[in-house]
Amino acid sequence: MGEFDIVIIGAGPAGTTAAWHLAESGLKIALLDKKRFPRDKVCGDALSGNTIFELKKLEEKGLNLSFFEEAVKAYPVDGLSFFSPKGI
16 A cells, blocks of 8 residues: 555545545545445435535536436425434
């Protein structure tokens, strides 16, 4: 492999975005994940509404997001509640 300035464990949305920004600043980054990509992962199904704005910024910097489908209809969300399996 070689030497890296930073090693990021977890190539989900947060890890990938952090790696992208750090690499842009000239650092040598290793981005590791325990699973193979592409894969279905629930956390990617529940991104906040502001995520699209961050993705567009990354796309402007050269990230290829052509694999995302554009939604024909969008529905506003007025609130969100999370509950544990025990209902609390």
